[in-house]
Amino acid sequence: MSRAARLEVRGLSRAFEGVKAVEGAGFHVEPGEIVALVGPSGCGKSTTLRMIAGLETQDEGQISLGGERIEHLAPERRAIGIVFQDYALFPHLTVLRNVAFALADLRRGEREGAALPYLKMVELEDLAGRYPDQLSGGQQQRVALARAFAGRPRLILLDEPFSNLDASLRHATRREVRALLKKSGIGAVLVTHDQEEALSFADRVSVMRAGRIEQTGEPSDLYSRPKNAFVASFLGRTNLVRATVRERMAHTVLGPLPVEGEGEGEVLLSIRPEYLELAEATNGEAGAGLVLEREFKGHDMTCWVGLGGEQYQVDTDFTCPFRPGDAVRLVARAPAVIVAE
Numbered sequence: 001m002s003r004a005a006r007l008e009v010r011g012l013s014r015a016f017e018g019v020k021a022v023e024g025a026g027f028h029v030e031p032g033e034i035v036a037l038v039g040p041s042g043c044g045k046s047t048t049l050r051m052i053a054g055l056e057t058q059d060e061g062q063i064s065l066g067g068e069r070i071e072h073l074a075p076e077r078r079a080i081g082i083v084f085q086d087y088a089l090f091p092h093l094t095v096l097r098n099v100a101f102a103l104a105d106l107r108r109g110e111r112e113g114a115a116l117p118y119l120k121m122v123e124l125e126d127l128a129g130r131y132p133d134q135l136s137g138g139q140q141q142r143v144a145l146a147r148a149f150a151g152r153p154r155l156i157l158l159d160e161p162f163s164n165l166d167a168s169l170r171h172a173t174r175r176e177v178r179a180l181l182k183k184s185g186i187g188a189v190l191v192t193h194d195q196e197e198a199l200s201f202a203d204r205v206s207v208m209r210a211g212r213i214e215q216t217g218e219p220s221d222l223y224s225r226p227k228n229a230f231v232a233s234f235l236g237r238t239n240l241v242r243a244t245v246r247e248r249m250a251h252t253v254l255g256p257l258p259v260e261g262e263g264e265g266e267v268l269l270s271i272r273p274e275y276l277e278l279a280e281a282t283n284g285e286a287g288a289g290l291v292l293e294r295e296f297k298g299h300d301m302t303c304w305v306g307l308g309g310e311q312y313q314v315d316t317d318f319t320c321p322f323r324p325g326d327a328v329r330l331v332a333r334a335p336a337v338i339v340a341e
């Protein structure tokens with residue numbers, strides 16, 4: 001039975017020695033929903049998470065869980081589970097006793113029996129008697145998650161939980177943890193600096209920069225309709241292109257392009273490499289560029305094209321016939337997106 005509750009954060013701010021670490025952050029998480037806070041190092045993600053947990057005090061702002069204000073409650077009274085990057089397991093306790101630790105409100109003799117279902121949930125009941133250093137990183141992270149669930153939280157916070165895992169284990173553990181969260185029906189906030197992790201793990205993503213939330217949305221919307229150049233570049237590779245927009249057509253060095261988004265006159269466009277393709281051109285033809293470099297990636301390739309003193313990246317498949325030195329035109333396969341500077 002889940003005690004999942006809706007989280008609402010409004011106007012959350014915190015400064016350290018006069019420097020604003022978080023400024024006016026606002027977002028919400030529905031029960032069962034996963035929201036990622038993503039942004040470069042130092043943008044205020046962890047401080048935001050720590051304020052929600054009660055491990056850091058806010059200068060301003062409101063935090064509500066299930067409609068109740070919690071920002072003045074001690075951490076242990078917030079009913080929030082936390083999973084950290086370093087798992088924070090007790091090395092001298094077995095896996096089962098680590099999970100049982102979260103059940104301190106039960107009588108001593110009942111705790112381990114009550115902890116077992118949470119270990120089953122993360123499929124580690126066979127390893128109940130082992131110590132943390134006898135587990136892989138992915139297994140330790142699942143124990144940490146079982147311990148968080150055992151506290152019967154109303155919300156779960158995940159602070160860079162996959163960063164200590166190597167690439168292949170990280171991928172698998174992410175999918176397992178996502179499935180477990182979804183099954184539990186409890187909402188979660190994930191903090192990560194990894195845009196791909198945020199986009200693949202979360203139902204909605206908030207992109208932070210310098211203490212502020214720049215944009216929040218569903219992964220595909222954020223990726224395809226970033227509102228500014230920072231969000232566009234942070235969430236994936238892109239070409240930022242200057243243009244003049246008149247009557248929904250952008251005039252650029254690549255030629256005229258259809259656009260989406262708000263703006264007329266001088267604007268900046270974001271065009272993802274996968275939305276461009278190469279066409280044959282003759283040297284010196286208006287709008288033609290030169291292939292500078294081909295970057296082979298296995299399933300596809302990125303071609304770098306020089307045009308008008310700038311470089312553009314275009315994703316092609318591995319059969320791409322163009323070689324460095326060939327003249328090409330860049331053709332957009334989808335409207336370019338107008339973004340703020």
Ligand code: ATP
Pocket residue numbers: 016017020021039040041042043044045046047048193
């Ligand atoms: P990272 O991904 O590197 O962990 P982050 O986005 O989580 O970064 P925070 O850890 O929230 O960023 O830090 C935000 C800003 O606040 C940084 O400039 C950091 O140096 C500063 N900061 C955080 N905690 C403290 C503290 N206890 N004392 C002073 N400054 C702090």
